[in-house]
Amino acid sequence: MAEPITKVSIVVSKGSLEGVYPALIMANGARAEGMEANLFFTFFGLDAINAKRIEHVKVAAVGNPGLHMASLLGVLPGMSAIATRMMEHKMDEFDIPGLPEFIELVADAGCGLYGCKASADLFGFSEGDFVPQVKSIITVGEFYAMSAGGQIIFT
Amino acid sequence: MTTSTLAGVAVERDAEGFLADPSLWSEAMATEIAREEGVELTPRHWEVVRFMRHAYETTGAGPNVRLLAKTSGVSVRELYALFPRGPAKTAAKIAGIPKPHGCI
Numbered sequence: 001m002a003e004p005i006t007k008v009s010i011v012v013s014k015g016s017l018e019g020v021y022p023a024l025i026m027a028n029g030a031r032a033e034g035m036e037a038n039l040f041f042t043f044f045g046l047d048a049i050n051a052k053r054i055e056h057v058k059v060a061a062v063g064n065p066g067l068h069m070a071s072l073l074g075v076l077p078g079m080s081a082i083a084t085r086m087m088e089h090k091m092d093e094f095d096i097p098g099l100p101e102f103i104e105l106v107a108d109a110g111c112g113l114y115g116c117k118a119s120a121d122l123f124g125f126s127e128g129d130f131v132p133q134v135k136s137i138i139t140v141g142e143f144y145a146m147s148a149g150g151q152i153i154f155t
Numbered sequence: 156m157t158t159s160t161l162a163g164v165a166v167e168r169d170a171e172g173f174l175a176d177p178s179l180w181s182e183a184m185a186t187e188i189a190r191e192e193g194v195e196l197t198p199r200h201w202e203v204v205r206f207m208r209h210a211y212e213t214t215g216a217g218p219n220v221r222l223l224a225k226t227s228g229v230s231v232r233e234l235y236a237l238f239p240r241g242p243a244k245t246a247a248k249i250a251g252i253p254k255p256h257g258c259i
Contacts, residue, residue, distance in 0.1 A: 029259075031220075032244060
């Protein structure tokens with residue numbers, strides 16, 4: 001039998017709902033299996049841990065063929081909000097937590113949450129801008145050091 | 156499936172160590188399975204294990220971590236402190252019930 005995975009480090013680089021959820025589900029699932037898990041939020045992925053933006057992460061209505069609607073409709077005002085509301089309603093039905101609760105869940109499950117220093121600098125964020133579950137802002141080098149001996153997943 | 160002896164009873168277990176037949180389970184087996192998992196059962200562990208067992212007996216399945224925390228009143232944080240190798244999975248194994256399904 002192949003050697004089991006005991007540790008994962010997941011990079012979240014996108015700031016859309018569909019960009020953030022898979023990473024959280026995988027991190028939470030890793031902890032539930034007893035694996036060590038870290039989440040590294042970079043670039044627009046930082047929105048998922050930004051205290052002011054966490055409640056406003058939306059489904060992408062443009063350039064998202066998965067929505068199965070005419071591209072032209074996606075640019076209409078409020079389309080992203082509608083798509084997000086529909087998605088949130090669906091997730092609620094299946095008892096999938098909202099983003100703030102999900103972030104709290106993975107942190108309570110012992111998953112390490114980190115912000116990317118280069119991106120935080122780029123957007124002018126400091127630790128005070130992030131939700132309290134974020135342990136710290138770290139460099140790429142620190143991320144690799146932390147990921148030693150595990151698998152790295154980029155989303 | 157492999158056959159092993161737990162608390163003096165021969166039982167079938169899957170590759171991860173879950174009992175094939177939950178009806179053969181006893182509390183004496185729980186202590187032995189817990190020891191394999193590196194867990195020394197305290198009264199608080201027992202609360203969770205019995206809760207899992209009860210959930211399985213009444214609903215046909217053990218809950219995942221989030222649902223376990225919600226329904227048992229033991230917080231996610233404490234569940235992981237009690238069962239560091241995965242609370243729902245480990246408590247289910249100790250309770251002699253199938254591994255909880257679901258991704259969240």
